[in-house]
Amino acid sequence: MTREVGLSTRVFTDMSASELATAIRHRRASAVEVVEAHIATLRRVNPALNALVADRFDAARAAATAADARVAAAAPDEPLPPLLGVPCTIKESVAVAGLPNTAGVVARAGVPAATSAPVAQRLIDAGAIVLGVTNTSELCLWVETENRLYGRTRNPYDPSRTxxxxxxxxxxxxxxxxxxxGLGSDIGGSIRIPSFCCGVFGHKPSRGLSPATGSWPPCDDGNRPLFAHGPLARRAEDLMPLLRVIAGPDGVDPIAGVAALGDPADVSLRDLPVLLIDESWPLVASDDMLWARERAAGALAAAGARVRRRRMPALRRAVDAYLTTLARSSGIGARDFLFAAGAGEVGLSALLRRGGPHTVATRLLLVAERAQARVPRRLAEQLIRAGETIAVELREAIGDGVLLEPPLATAAPRHGRTVGRPWWLAHVVPFNLAGLPVTQTPLGLDRDGLPLGVQVVAGHGRDHVSIAVALELERVFGGWTPPKTRYLADLGEPAELSRI
Known part of the structure; x- marks a missing residue:
């Protein structure tokens, strides 16, 4: 392949997926070079991060070679898949044919996916090259990634942090x-919280935009409205193209439908309503997190947006309402999933013992399930109605504008600090209850070198609006800041990467 040089000094591991796809399509870079650059970086950082739990590097190299051959054989005006030759990773709980699909449950060790989830297959059909699958919390049911099958994943900015x-x-x-x-899933902040902690962009789509089919544990009709598959990306410009690839019905998920996706380029920030909610949350955000939100609001005001504030006292019940809705809407609980996976019956005595195949977070969850089952029906119904009220109030308050809200009360917590403390969910779960699109947006680093960020929430079906705001905030604040932490630097530099 003939490749032009000197077009950019940025290495491939700094570029957006869109830039990489364009470079490959126009023969300014080869898919082989791009894939090898990312494999080299994965090999260097993964021993410290413990993030990639199964790779398919040989298959990825073969796919990259085939992509280059397809580009070389294409006519000048021949359309090519939009992600042809671009590498990616996918959350292990999202089925990728032939790769593990366990959600960190020891009893499912070695269980591969027979077929790929529709959202994963759509990425592959669009030309993306899957490098491997990545770690999750056990059963995907907590905000820290740790399980007894793969271990704990560490933060790229500080190994002591989640x-x-x-x-x-x-x-x-x-x-x-x-x-x-990458591709993740979100039933209670599971895209936004890791995107925030690790300093990148993440988008939870509007309810029904992407099919839930193909994740394990599977959704049922009760909890499916809370769930969404969505992208994580180091550059905001990739979010909308990726969303267009994975969106749409699959004939299985009953709430995934055809949606007319807007264009972020058509969104004007002038007079855009921007809402800030104050003094309404059960866990008050730190000064650093509130400062980051204020800076974001100021940047949007400078672009012509209209910033306003209000209180919403109902949000103080959001966590209880969410947990009750999640527990009572589903016909199957965590204990049932574990039993079906072959873990056996999990008795109370086993839950109280140290060690074993389940994390502390999972054992506490199983105890909480028992307690939740004893909540009087009348109280449970009151909490579910409270969640519905919160959802309606949020939708009406946001309207055609956006809401800015910290994703967590602090920067990435130290390992274990959130376990047994469901109030850490306070700033994310209201938007699962409301089914609204949310774009987590990085806003630089705090004094300790940890990522700051803000959730940008838009009205249902207005994913392009929250993404447009994220693009503006990236322009102002720089977006993703590659980690320069000593513990990653001490691993040594990767092999020399090709530049374009």
């Missing part, structure tokens, strides 16, 4: 520069 969860492996891989984008 990478978030449950898509923490994706957050760490993308945040370290080892993958231009």
């Amino acid at each position: 990478a978030g969860g449950s898509s923490g492996g994706e957050g760490a891989v993308v945040g370290s520069g080892a993958s231009p984008f």
